[in-house]
Amino acid sequence: MMTEPTPAASQPVEDGAKQRIFRAAEALVAEHGFEAISTRDIVAAAGVNIAAVNYHYGTKTKLMLDIFRTRAAELNRERTRLLRIATETQPGDARAILRALIEPPTLWISDDRRVALRFLNRARSEGPLEVRETIRTDVRHLRRFVDALAAALPALPRDELLWRFHFALGVLHHNQAADYARLAILSDDACAPDDRAALLRRLLDFIAGGFGLPPAA
Amino acid sequence: MMTEPTPAASQPVEDGAKQRIFRAAEALVAEHGFEAISTRDIVAAAGVNIAAVNYHYGTKTKLMLDIFRTRAAELNRERTRLLRIATETQPGDARAILRALIEPPTLWISDDRRVALRFLNRARSEGPLEVRETIRTDVRHLRRFVDALAAALPALPRDELLWRFHFALGVLHHNQAADYARLAILSDDACAPDDRAALLRRLLDFIAGGFGLPPAA
């Protein structure tokens, strides 16, 4: 008798107005983008009065910041955990480091955290200035991966490493974003991101190949 | 004595109100995004009256569509030309095909068509529905590359090929978009996309590696 059955996402189980606003705003931004939705859209989806946003969050922008920080922290925590495991159990294995970077967002795509992931991507590209400035926090987080890769690939010059890391993030972000539409059309619906394991393998193979790593065992 | 000195971009040389609106809107969207700019911002930058946008283009959205179609056609034309050359002079060379895909947008980054390129990316991700729907046109264009790659890599299953193509487009788009900022911070400003030839080589190496191709000769 501890909690409600199961929360839809990793939000607190209580379902007060504040949480409903949080989740409605996250879902709407994930689907329609930052500028396309209004405070009135949010409160309509959340089933609360329009003044509730400002009462609980002060400002629409502060609400977005709150969502962003919550979700970014969740993602970074999971990645950091996997990175620690990788460097401890498979020291020097660059592929394992890349896997720690890639696996969390890729698995999120196919469960109920897909919404959180798409929100994060929207925020990074379209979000208000206050949101985009927190990218500097992300950089501190990503540097751990760069350093781990540098240690695992001592022969690779640092600028080459950084460029390839930059390209790898491009693949990741693109994959989290909207446009499976184009892939679906190109493939006559033969390619869909349903099979999590296969998607993760393909992503890891592609990025590891881009880093010049030999194919997996 | 044929034309004015040199047009800033590949627009007609005449500099009437219509062209000034075109270029001002393109530049503003490239820098600030689709929803962030208003008709009044555009006419202020273009030095024309506010009614000029609706007089010449009918609607703000139609203006954006006009810019998008113009620039997309330019990019696709250039890519198609390179693809034809590649398949004629280096038949069966997958790397040459990828180069035809990658080279035009990569070179645009470092000349005065950077604005056009960033507009195209903004449009694809944030643009109004009418703009994003023209992605289907792009798909017809991209299919030529998929088919050429399939012919050059007969051993690669089509679904694997399509996924890797999807990933490759991710790298490309990410690279055309805003965020060299993160790379600059990560590298302490050691990595900048100034050197066109080096950027093109790095991109091509990464994507060819992702396709499992051996390093270039």
Added chain:
DNA sequence: TCCCGTATCAAACGCGTGTTTGACATGGGC
């Protein structure tokens, strides 16, 4: 019982938006 912090509500405020209007200027064709 009274009180006060918490929360919700309908209504409104001021402002910026995309678009439209109607007047006015220009200039080549008859």
Added chain:
DNA sequence: GCCCATGTCAAACACGCGTTTGATACGGGA
């Protein structure tokens, strides 16, 4: 000289935006 198509202009339109207000309800502690 007149006409009409082509542009340009200041002003205004209706509307949606984020935010604020002031009233009202609830509910546990003194």
